[in-house]
Amino acid sequence: MLSTQRLVTSGYTRLVPVETVIIDEASQIEVGDYLPLLGRFSHSIKKLVFIGDHKQLAPFGQDDLGELPSIFEMQHLQQDALFLDTQYRMPKPVGTFISKHVYNGRLKTSHEVTSRRSCILVDIHHGKETKSNNSWINVAEADAIVVIARKFHAEGKTFRVITPYDAQRNLLEQRLKGARLPWENRCFNVDSFQGNCKSESSGQTN
Template identity: 60%
Template sequence: MWLMAQSNVAVKNIAEKLAETGFFDFKLLVSLDFHFDWHEHLYHKIERNVIRSDDFSTLGRRLGGCKIILCTLAMLCHPNLGTSGVLQLAPIHTVILDEASQIEVGDYLPLLSKFGRQLRKLVFIGDDKQLAPFGQDDIGNLRSVFELDHLQTNVVFLDTQYRMPTPLGDFLSQHVYDDQLLSVHAIPARKSCRFVDIHHGRERKLGNSWVNTEEVQAVIHIARKYAAAGKSYRIITPYDAQRSTIERSLKEASIPWEDKCFNVDSFQGNEADHIILSVVRSDKVGFLRNLRRSNVMLSRCKRSMMICTNRHFLEGVASETLLGKLADEWTTAGQEWLNWRDILASRF
């Protein structure tokens, strides 16, 4: 069986989920460039299962009877794969594609053209309320398999979420999933999601991206407390300039920084007990206009989420965004905003 996704990070996430359940009878194929040059630290937990593309000549021997292969969709085109012997030892009969809502249907052509005659089953797993195929904002006719009308009769909707605290799951069910998503979770309290008013925070253009230095400072304070308490947390933000600024600031503050800070697009499929969110924008709506990306951003936490933003912004120009509606619902229900003094005094 072959388990695939479009991105290396998504495939890595599948491998880690398997490892967390105690299942290690799999091999993960990864390109040398991605593993060594950029992201080697991401694979520490599953290093013994990883086979890099420069080692594909030993793949047949190292497979050792393993029948579960993980890789990206693009890996099927790697020139060394065909000569490695793996396609004879583990034929591509059954393929499960994760995060399939992000994959444009044309990207399946290499898989179908090279292995179509031997394929017996294709399973597509995804959420068409989350990230769309890359470029759909600019090229409107890009589609995933979930957006093809003739395939709708074969779609099975998984109607129960177990990740998020109940209030957050119920909110997203109402505003994104037409009240069809049920929540089963041990945390029923709204205080599992808190808003922090960084009222002096201002968005600033940096290259083609955006930063908000006041939010960076708040995030660092929260991260320092979480790290000292030994909490499992991740930091996400819509803008890569903000992500790199936060990551650099964590390192300078001697706070664990590797595999901690992500932009929203790279964090789909990921989760953490505690999420720290830096919204960045304080003037223009920008990223928040996109419902699918906002849904990804707000659905990553397992226990709690701290949202660093500007209250005036969310109650003003951003009030009709998904995040603005969340803030309004929480405030209406009596959930108080935190402020800078609360953060400095660790009252959270």
């Protein structure tokens, strides 16, 4: 938005100089995309704050173009980086698992749910991803999720299913519907589910 000519010609930024810019989800922005902002407002910007996590989401376009660096991988900026070392959203076993495998054990957890059953890994060793148009599906994993969903439904529990692929989401909805299980508003890809907060308890299976 700050790089559009319309904002400049409106005169708004002359009346209210751009001095502090806080960029959320900064890891999703390719480094070169910051150039219009820096070029246009270099005379007034006094502080830039980048908030994000390159361990979660890479810059937009990386799937097509290969390795694109995020702003958090710029060495001259890393010395001033602040690592927020405590998460409050995930149950402790989930946070501990992610801390060990993603953050080298640096991430702490503060959460009231500590049961080990809040994080269960199911190995579908015979599962195989196959191409579906421009996406991917895994039939064996979809079948396993139907079994788990049926168990949750029989116990009176709600559930949500998260998958990286749109084609897999569509397959999951078809399988749940065919099994006469709740399927509407149950399956999401990662991007659409991000930030989605439900007040009801849910078992999440990936």
